[in-house]
Every structure is written in structure tokens, then in C-alpha cells.
Amino acid sequence: MGSEEFRAGMRKLAGGVTIVTSIDQDGRRCGLTATAVCSLSTDPPSLVACVNRASSVAAVVEASGVFAVNVLAHEQQAVAEVFAGRAGLAREDRFAAGDWQHGAGGAPVLAGTCVSFECALAEVKEFGTHLILIGRVTKTHVTPEDDSPLIYGNGAFLTTTSAPQAAA
Ligand SMILES: Cc1cc2nc3c(=O)[nH]c(=O)nc-3n(C[C@H](O)[C@H](O)[C@H](O)COP(=O)(O)O)c2cc1C
Numbered sequence: 602m603g604s605e606e607f608r609a610g611m612r613k614l615a616g617g618v619t620i621v622t623s624i625d626q627d628g629r630r631c632g633l634t635a636t637a638v639c640s641l642s643t644d645p646p647s648l649v650a651c652v653n654r655a656s657s658v659a660a661v662v663e664a665s666g667v668f669a670v671n672v673l674a675h676e677q678q679a680v681a682e683v684f685a686g687r688a689g690l691a692r693e694d695r696f697a698a699g700d701w702q703h704g705a706g707g708a709p710v711l712a713g714t715c716v717s718f719e720c721a722l723a724e725v726k727e728f729g730t731h732l733i734l735i736g737r738v739t740k741t742h743v744t745p746e747d748d749s750p751l752i753y754g755n756g757a758f759l760t761t762t763s764a765p766q767a768a769a
Contacts, residue, residue, distance in 0.1 A: 615754025620671040620684045621650050621734075622709040623662045630701070630709045631657035631692045634685040636753050637731075638670055646738040648718060651731045657692045659732050662722060668736060669708035671717045674748040675760040680711070681751060705740050715750050717742040 616636035624630050637651035650670055652658045662668050673681055683690060683698040690697075700712040704719040711717060720736025727733075752759040 612756050613754070615752050615759065618673045618678075618681050618751040618753050618758070619650075620673065620680065620711060621652060621658055621668055622671065622711075623658050623665050623668040624703075624707050624709065625661040626664055629693060630696055631661055632671075632684050632695060632709060633658055634681045635670075641735065647723065648720065648736050648738060650734045650736065652734060653730055654727070654732055655730075662732075662734060663725060665707070666722045667704075667706040667708045667720065668722060668734060669704050669706075669710050669717055669719045670736070671709075671711040672715045673711075673751040674713060674715050674744070675751045676748075677711075677713065678751055678758045681753075681758065704742075710742055713744065713748075714742070715744060715748050 619635050619638050620632050621635045622630065622632035633652065633656050635650060635652060639649050641647040641649050648670060680699045683695050696709065701709045704710040706719045706721065708719060710719065718738050719740040721739050722734060723737045724735040725732055749761050752761060
């Protein structure tokens with residue numbers, strides 16, 4: 602099967618929008634918009650994030666051993682666009698978008714997200730163009746407000762502000 606057909610199919614798989622961040626050994630931050638993130642295990646608390654091998658995060662995460670997954674709220678679309686490279690900014694300059702702090706483990710954590718997970722890198726698998734990062738969650742920052750998440754599906758940013766419809 603061709604990659605175009607695959608891409609067209611995957612556009613139908615809507616997902617929560619995150620910014621995966623890390624930091625290099627000189628303290629320089631990097632981050633990218635990612636939907637290829639999911640929960641892995643509750644014991645130990647862990648998650649999976651898939652990043653392109655050519656990306657800024659892939660270049661530093663194995664040496665730093667830490668990363669963070671920032672799950673964006675619906676009003677943070679502009680930050681998602683910056684970290685998807687759409688503003689053409691250098692990796693450190695992207696952090697002018699949003700209110701960023703260093704997490705306890707060092708990886709950048711964004712204020713106002715639905716939730717941000719700090720992770721210690723437990724394992725890395727290479728497959729095709731991507732690295733599969735397995736992170737042991739070391740800290741969870743949950744925003745007290747019940748904010749709705751930012752979603753990406755069918756090639757567009759979406760929100761889930763409407764209540765689910767009752768089953769017929
Ligand atoms: C909605 C959306 C989801 C994305 N998901 C991923 C992803 O899961 N993994 C990934 O490596 N890149 C993903 N990308 C692409 C990266 O955000 C983009 O290539 C970014 O510029 C890479 O960062 P870098 O320039 O610092 O390497 C996504 C882009 C968008 C717009």
C-alpha cells in the first residue's frame with residue numbers, strides 16, 4: 602500500500618494535540634506538536650510518544666533522558682501551530698508562544714494546558730521514520746479548570762465543546 606493512501610486514512614484518526622518537549626545538555630529547549638501520543642500502563646505510570654527521527658526532540662531526548670507531554674487546551678491552537686513549524690521559527694524562539702517553565706525534571710512545561718506529563722525516558726524503539734519514546738511519568742500537572750482539549754482530525758484543529766449525544 603502506498604504512503605499517500607496511508608496518510609489519507611490516518612487523517613481520519615482524530616487525536617488530542619500535544620507539545621512534546623525536551624532539553625539538551627546545554628539547557629537549550631526544543632519542542633514539537635504531536636498527536637502520536639497515548640497512555641501505555643498505569644503500573645508503572647507510563648506513556649508513549651512517537652517523534653520523527655529528523656526532529657529536534659529526537660536529536661536530544663536520548664542524551665537528556667527526559668521529556669514532557671503537554672496536552673493542549675482548545676484555546677492553545679496558536680501554540681500548536683508554532684510548534685508544528687508553521688511560523689518558521691528556530692527551536693528556542695518557539696517558546697515565546699505560551700508561558701513555559703522548566704519542569705522538575707528539566708523538560709519545558711506549558712501553563713494552561715489540560716494536563717502536562719513529565720517523563721523519564723525508559724526505552725526508545727526505532728521504527729521506520731520515527732522513534733517510539735516510552736516515558737515513565739514522574740510528575741503530572743493538572744489544570745484545575747475543566748478545560749476542553751484541542752483535537753486534530755481530518756486535517757483541521759477541532760474542539761469538543763459540545764456534550765456527547767445520548768444513545769438512541
Ligand atoms: C496536528 C499535528 C500533529 C503532529 N504530530 C506529530 C507527531 O506525532 N510526531 C512528530 O514527529 N511530528 C508530528 N507533527 C509534525 C511536527 O510538529 C513538525 O514536523 C515539527 O516542525 C517538528 O519539529 P522540529 O522542527 O523541531 O523538528 C505534527 C504536526 C501537526 C500539525
